[in-house]
Amino acid sequence: KAGVTQTPRYLIKTRGQQVTLSCSPISGHRSVSWYQQTPGQGLQFLFEYFSETQRNKGNFPGRFSGRQFSNSRSEMNVSTLELGDSALYLCASSLATAGAGSYEQYFGPGTRLTVT
Amino acid sequence: LAKTTQPISMDSYEGQEVNITCSHNNIATNDYITWYQQFPSQGPRFIIQGYKTKVTNEVASLFIPADRKSSTLSLPRVSLSDTAVYYCLVDEDSNYQLIWGAGTKLIIKP
Numbered sequence: 120k121a122g123v124t125q126t127p128r129y130l131i132k133t134r135g136q137q138v139t140l141s142c143s144p145i146s147g148h149r150s151v152s153w154y155q156q157t158p159g160q161g162l163q164f165l166f167e168y169f170s171e172t173q174r175n176k177g178n179f180p181g182r183f184s185g186r187q188f189s190n191s192r193s194e195m196n197v198s199t200l201e202l203g204d205s206a207l208y209l210c211a212s213s214l215a216t217a218g219a220g221s222y223e224q225y226f227g228p229g230t231r232l233t234v235t
Numbered sequence: 236l237a238k239t240t241q242p243i244s245m246d247s248y249e250g251q252e253v254n255i256t257c258s259h260n261n262i263a264t265n266d267y268i269t270w271y272q273q274f275p276s277q278g279p280r281f282i283i284q285g286y287k288t289k290v291t292n293e294v295a296s297l298f299i300p301a302d303r304k305s306s307t308l309s310l311p312r313v314s315l316s317d318t319a320v321y322y323c324l325v326d327e328d329s330n331y332q333l334i335w336g337a338g339t340k341l342i343i344k345p
Contacts, residue, residue, distance in 0.1 A: 123278075152333075161337045162279070162322065175331055209278050222267060222326050226278025 123227035131233045137198040140230045144191050144212030151193040154209040169216040205234045237261045237325045239336035246342050253310045255339050257323030265328040268306045273320045318343045
């Protein structure tokens with residue numbers, strides 16, 4: 120069974136630009152969550168999508184948005200990039216959604232975004 | 236909302252048993268506790284999950300006392316390859332929130 124894939128793996132953007140990251144979950148998984156990981160802040164939850172609906176959102180500005188398609192693939196978009204957005208962006212998929220009891224997430228390798 | 240607290244770092248030696256404790260106040264009866272392992276430049280990987288007493292799998296054990304205010308991940312006979320960051324996570328059943336700890340950097344020495 121193929122794991123979670125994320126594209127691109129590495130990305131360099133300049134301040135003010137926007138970026139779209141893609142995540143393909145494990146086949147059959149309907150939940151996709153996004154995380155931002157920086158050395159100083161650890162894992163920060165961005166949002167979770169389940170069956171094309173956003174179920175949860177973390178404490179991030181509106182510049183961060185996402186969506187999920189009918190095939191469960193998900194994209195996240197960051198507009199008007201800032202230097203502080205440089206981070207590893209991780210996507211995780213699961214069969215169930217948060218709050219459903221036993222809940223195991225499978226993480227992708229991440230997209231390393233550098234903003235200059 | 237629950238809050239999770241774990242030690243920032245720990246050291247141990249090959250062949251030892253390592254116990255990492257996570258404190259989590261305000262968790263509800265149905266909230267699950269999960270532990271993940273992360274190596275550099277990789278996404279976290281599921282280790283073990285439970286919500287009461289003790290759970291054991293082929294790589295670790297998870298101990299949760301009756302008051303559920305903490306949980307302990309136990310790694311038996313660690314090796315150098317167990318050097319990683321370990322995260323505890325509380326899955327809040329009532330409001331669908333995932334409360335991640337800040338991670339414990341475990342360094343195993345020869």
